[in-house]
Amino acid sequence: QVQLVESGGGLVQAGGSLRLSCAASGRTSDIYAMDWFRQVPGKEREFVAYITRRGNTYYADSVKGRFTISRDNAKNTVYLQMNSLKPEDTAVYYCAAHRGVVATTSVSRIDYWGQGTQVTVSS
Numbered sequence: 698q699v700q701l702v703e704s705g706g707g708l709v710q711a712g713g714s715l716r717l718s719c720a721a722s723g724r725t726s727d728i729y730a731m732d733w734f735r736q737v738p739g740k741e742r743e744f745v746a747y748i749t750r751r752g753n754t755y756y757a758d759s760v761k762g763r764f765t766i767s768r769d770n771a772k773n774t775v776y777l778q779m780n781s782l783k784p785e786d787t788a789v790y791y792c793a794a795h796r797g798v799v800a801t802t803s804v805s806r807i808d809y810w811g812q813g814t815q816v817t818v819s820s
Contacts, residue, residue: 699723699809701792706814709782713818717777719792719811730800731775732807733766735788735816742791744802748775755800760786782818789813 705717721728732747746756746766754766765778775792792811795801 699725699728699794701794701809701811703790703792703811703814706790706816708817708819711782711784711818711820713782714778714780715782715816716779717790717792717814717816719775719777721773721775721794725773727796728794728809729797730795731768732793732795732801733775733777734791734793734804734807735786736791736813737788742804744804745790746777747800747802749800753800755802757802779816782816784818784820786816787818788816790816 700722702720709715730747730749733745734742735745736742744757745760748754748766748768763781768775791813793807794809795807
């Protein structure tokens with residue numbers, strides 16, 4: 698089993714920045730990639746970004762150029778640096794992880810989820 702704990706959410710004005718952190722514990726050697734997803738009430742959870750074990754990254758078009766995902770392997774922690782935030786970025790952000798050999802943007806292929814952290818961007 699793998700446990701994921703997010704931190705760093707909060708309230709920020711449009712154009713501002715936040716950094717989310719996700720600390721992984723347990724059988725972290727099983728993890729192939731770590732993702733961030735987000736969800737607003739009444740909508741499906743959507744992919745934001747992932748980073749593989751080798752450091753390869755991929756972003757949703759809606760955040761490309763504004764968000765950066767990174768990892769500190771020594772701390773088993775993944776970060777999501779969010780710049781130039783917009784009101785439409787308001788959501789609960791979830792850290793996620795999956796096993797296997799191919800990175801995913803699909804909710805259905807995620808093996809582990811964090812509890813979520815609220816990000817609110819005011820206009």
